[in-house]
Amino acid sequence: MSRTVPIGTVSRETGIKVPTIRYYEEVGLLPSPVRTDSNRRSYDAAAVQRLRFIRHARELGFEVEAIRQLLTLSDQPDRSCAEVDVIARSHLAEIDEKIARLTALRSEVQRMVDEGAHGRVAECRVIEVLGDHATCLHETH
């Protein structure tokens, strides 16, 4: 029927390393593919698509568990949409928090660089700055 390809090709096409693909299979993100006579994994287009999805989701910060949930839901697309929405929304909140923290960090480090930059002073401010001031982030987690 449709062409199937070996794991190295899939790796090249998806940008996911070979051992990582095997790892995804092991932890149940990717169904075990058919094997050739000589026991080699052989993937079809659907598997490649699924891996592409996994890759993007990982790149975008989803944890493997969240991806597993999304994939499970999408595999049985009935009572799914609402649940997917919940997962996506909670992830959205996470993202917003990460961005907020990183933005705070940015200005903190920027200040370090700015203040440290005029170079003369024997004692650099960096440690003080991080030791004393970064209190604004204390209860953010």
Place this chain on the structure above:
Amino acid sequence: MSRTVPIGTVSRETGIKVPTIRYYEEVGLLPSPVRTDSNRRSYDAAAVQRLRFIRHARELGFEVEAIRQLLTLSDQPDRSCAEVDVIARSHLAEIDEKIARLTALRSEVQRMVDEGAHGRVAECRVIEVLGDHATCLHETH
């Protein structure tokens, strides 16, 4: 001379868990403190300050290795400022990249939520969206 306190107190004061403090000692972020007669760690104010620095730096996304560098430099504050500056600047670049990726992610997931939200369609778009579109981030790392 100055009062020294046990590890539990330090933990409470810094918000770092006891095993984590011992871990930081093990990996060389924190010098081994003096011990009491009964072999218990006893920390002075400097150690607490150093731990506070470590905590903030970790919270702000510095890796342990970067923190080690910063602390090493600040321990010998001569030829240090320029180097600290280099480290801080390279971290600044990292942060900017992270923020950029997360912002892209945010709109991606937002779109997922928006498009998925009108609920009727039996087949949710989420997987497609992540599988096909997120290509904008491909070569960013």
Place this chain on the structure above:
DNA sequence: CCTACATGCTCTAGCGACTAGAGGATCAAG
């Protein structure tokens, strides 16, 4: 003074999400 119980110690093992390497089989090209 004795008993609880909290706190400390060391040591080992586990987590997530990979990554690297050993040691061996198989394939495709020259």
Place this chain on the structure above:
DNA sequence: CTTGATCCTCTAGTCGCTAGAGCATGTAGG
């Protein structure tokens, strides 16, 4: 037919912790 790339399984390592076992101390109440 040999070379080199690719594949297989398996084990162990990475980072930054975290949890637990099993034991030794410290502190407070009765």
